[in-house]
Amino acid sequence: MRWINKTPGRPFALFLMVLPFVLVLIIYAMGSDARRAANPADKLLPPPSQLVDTAARLVSEPDRRSGEILFWQDTASSLRRLAIGVGLAASLGLVFGLLIGLLPVAHAGLNSFVAVISMVPPLAILPILFIVFGLGELSKVALITIGITPFLIRDLSARTAELPAEQIIKAQTLGASSLAIALRVALPQIMPRLIQAVRLSLGPAWLFLIAAEAIASEDGLGYRIFLVRRYLAMDVILTYVAWITLIAFVLDWCLARLSRRLFPWAEAA
Amino acid sequence: MIRSTVFATLALTLTTFGAVAQEKTEFKVAWSIYVGWMPWGYLEESGIMDKWANKYEIDVEIVQINDYVESIIQYAAGEFDGVTATNMDTLSISSGGGVDTTALIVGDYSNGNDAVILKGEGSLADLAGKPVNLVELSVSHYLLARGLDSVGLAERDLASVINTSDADMIAAYATPDVEAVVTWNPLVSTILEQPGATKVYDSSDIPGEIIDIMWVNTETLAANPNFGKALTGAWYELMALMAAGDEGALTAMAEASGTDLAGYKAQLASTEMFYDPADAVAFTEGEALKTTMVNVAEFLFDKGILGEGAPSADFVGVEYPDGTTTGDSANVMMRYDTTYMQMAADGAL
Numbered sequence: 001m002r003w004i005n006k007t008p009g010r011p012f013a014l015f016l017m018v019l020p021f022v023l024v025l026i027i028y029a030m031g032s033d034a035r036r037a038a039n040p041a042d043k044l045l046p047p048p049s050q051l052v053d054t055a056a057r058l059v060s061e062p063d064r065r066s067g068e069i070l071f072w073q074d075t076a077s078s079l080r081r082l083a084i085g086v087g088l089a090a091s092l093g094l095v096f097g098l099l100i101g102l103l104p105v106a107h108a109g110l111n112s113f114v115a116v117i118s119m120v121p122p123l124a125i126l127p128i129l130f131i132v133f134g135l136g137e138l139s140k141v142a143l144i145t146i147g148i149t150p151f152l153i154r155d156l157s158a159r160t161a162e163l164p165a166e167q168i169i170k171a172q173t174l175g176a177s178s179l180a181i182a183l184r185v186a187l188p189q190i191m192p193r194l195i196q197a198v199r200l201s202l203g204p205a206w207l208f209l210i211a212a213e214a215i216a217s218e219d220g221l222g223y224r225i226f227l228v229r230r231y232l233a234m235d236v237i238l239t240y241v242a243w244i245t246l247i248a249f250v251l252d253w254c255l256a257r258l259s260r261r262l263f264p265w266a267e268a269a
Numbered sequence: 270m271i272r273s274t275v276f277a278t279l280a281l282t283l284t285t286f287g288a289v290a291q292e293k294t295e296f297k298v299a300w301s302i303y304v305g306w307m308p309w310g311y312l313e314e315s316g317i318m319d320k321w322a323n324k325y326e327i328d329v330e331i332v333q334i335n336d337y338v339e340s341i342i343q344y345a346a347g348e349f350d351g352v353t354a355t356n357m358d359t360l361s362i363s364s365g366g367g368v369d370t371t372a373l374i375v376g377d378y379s380n381g382n383d384a385v386i387l388k389g390e391g392s393l394a395d396l397a398g399k400p401v402n403l404v405e406l407s408v409s410h411y412l413l414a415r416g417l418d419s420v421g422l423a424e425r426d427l428a429s430v431i432n433t434s435d436a437d438m439i440a441a442y443a444t445p446d447v448e449a450v451v452t453w454n455p456l457v458s459t460i461l462e463q464p465g466a467t468k469v470y471d472s473s474d475i476p477g478e479i480i481d482i483m484w485v486n487t488e489t490l491a492a493n494p495n496f497g498k499a500l501t502g503a504w505y506e507l508m509a510l511m512a513a514g515d516e517g518a519l520t521a522m523a524e525a526s527g528t529d530l531a532g533y534k535a536q537l538a539s540t541e542m543f544y545d546p547a548d549a550v551a552f553t554e555g556e557a558l559k560t561t562m563v564n565v566a567e568f569l570f571d572k573g574i575l576g577e578g579a580p581s582a583d584f585v586g587v588e589y590p591d592g593t594t595t596g597d598s599a600n601v602m603m604r605y606d607t608t609y610m611q612m613a614a615d616g617a618l
Binding site: 039040041042043044127130131134135136214215216217218223226227229230231232 | 338342345346358361362365366367368402404405406407429430431432433434436437440441443444445446447574600602
């Protein structure tokens with residue numbers, strides 16, 4: 001039998017799924033042990049037990065100065081920035097995607113512009129964003145929005161343009177106006193694609209969020225990581241990285257569920 | 270950046286663990302751009318370092334690292350045998366991280382290079398209720414804390430402290446919502462060129478507290494005294510040139526730091542360079558250093574920087590040339606040693 005036809009049974013598949021995680025943990029624990037054997041106060045690779053202690057302390061102990069638990073405060077600030085930035089980008093992407101995909105006039109006027117704009121590396125214009133929008137919340141949200149909106153517009157306009165011409169013609173013979181075609185024919189078919197595109201752009205969105213927080217901030221997950229980097233608190237950094245990974249994974253999973261719930265017909269594959 | 274750090278760390282761990290100090294002939298030290306550390310770049314470039322390394326039959330490579338914090342982290346990870354850093358960052362990053370570290374050459378202390386700058390007219394007391402942009406947990410933060418203390422204020426009297434990368438400090442100062450910054454040279458001189466910028470406090474108000482030092486791994490130095498001799502010999506040969514106003518050397522250093530001879534001389538004026546090794550020895554043996562280190566340890570502990578395992582400000586022990594210690598004498602990880610500077614003063618290198 002060929003390898004390409006071999007399917008693992010359920011228990012074996014589960015084992016294969018867990019295996020890489022366990023391997024990484026074991027390699028980490030071994031590296032940590034070896035470093036601590038040479039230097040018991042080593043800060044680079046804290047042992048797993050210390051990571052657990054640090055995580056427990058981070059999520060439960062209030063800060064001495066402000067009295068708030070920094071971990072949750074950081075999480076709330078970062079999620080708020082992410083939600084506003086991605087939400088704005090998704091709205092802009094949807095509106096302009098539909099316009100460019102449906103209206104030849106909008107296509108002629110904007111398509112090349114968006115294609116060029118999407119090539120501007122957002123991190124390269126960060127100093128300009130700071131000067132234009134200041135150092136506050138606005139520039140952080142703007143970086144996320146500027147970073148992912150061109151991608152969303154390009155993806156959604158391409159998908160809109162791919163809608164079968166027969167549908168558009170049929171709707172017109174039934175007397176639908178341009179607005180009605182956009183809202184009743186194109187929009188429902190583009191929505192699942194929007195969710196999918198947002199899922200894909202969450203990775204870059206996190207990148208922009210953390211980059212913005214690293215440069216000038218007073219709270220947030222990225223801020224904390226770059227702050228404690230100064231004194232090599234790897235236990236705090238690793239806890240935050242694990243937490244960011246978990247949040248990102250859960251967000252992605254929720255969007256996938258939402259898409260399957262709302263648009264079951266789009267999930268045929 | 271974080272990812273590359275984590276990866277580098279993992280790679281390092283897998284390749285360098287179990288590295289035990291032993292006799293060797295090749296050494297690497299790291300330095301970063303700062304007025305008092307520019308000589309290190311010139312030592313490598315001019316061949317003075319090679320001359321001294323050859324004399325002691327070893328090989329010393331002096332590597333410039335663009336990111337200051339990264340250079341200390343790389344040193345703490347065991348990639349380098351020595352690093353240029355301040356007394357404060359060494360206490361928190363390397364010594365706090367369990368790397369036994371010795372001050373080989375006490376090069377200078379900041380005497381105005383670090384400053385608190387207010388937009389518009391005012392004094393230090395006017396910072397109350399204002400946001401302040403600085404590199405948090407750095408010597409800037411320490412300077413601010415000492416300054417606020419001197420006018421009876423505390424950090425909680427400020428509107429906020431906003432962590433801002435030194436790379437973006439000048440752009441940040443140009444934005445309207447920034448009202449005050451704390452930073453160091455050459456950024457200070459650039460910001461002060463802008464109309465309305467007022468320097469309200471600087472490190473000449475706390476002379477001798479922000480010290481710039483070439484640190485080396487204690488075990489490596491103990492096993493390889495020639496390494497210490499070569500570095501110290503090369504350094505003081507150049508110090509003599511600088512003290513004599515050697516234009517060639519000074520111009521090369523000025524250009525390497527992105528300014529001209531006049532600009533570099535202006536920065537040197539706010540730096541208390543120890544051109545004469547005897548001065549460095551006298552400073553290191555002085556009682557004031559102990560008070561400074563206790564102050565610094567308390568500041569670090571207060572901000573939670575001394576490390577998660579640190580139960581008090583005394584967590585890390587610091588040893589002085591006279592054999593006394595501050596902090597935990599059972600956990601001495603930082604040592605001020607005048608042996609090699611004394612050799613230079615005696616002309617014994």
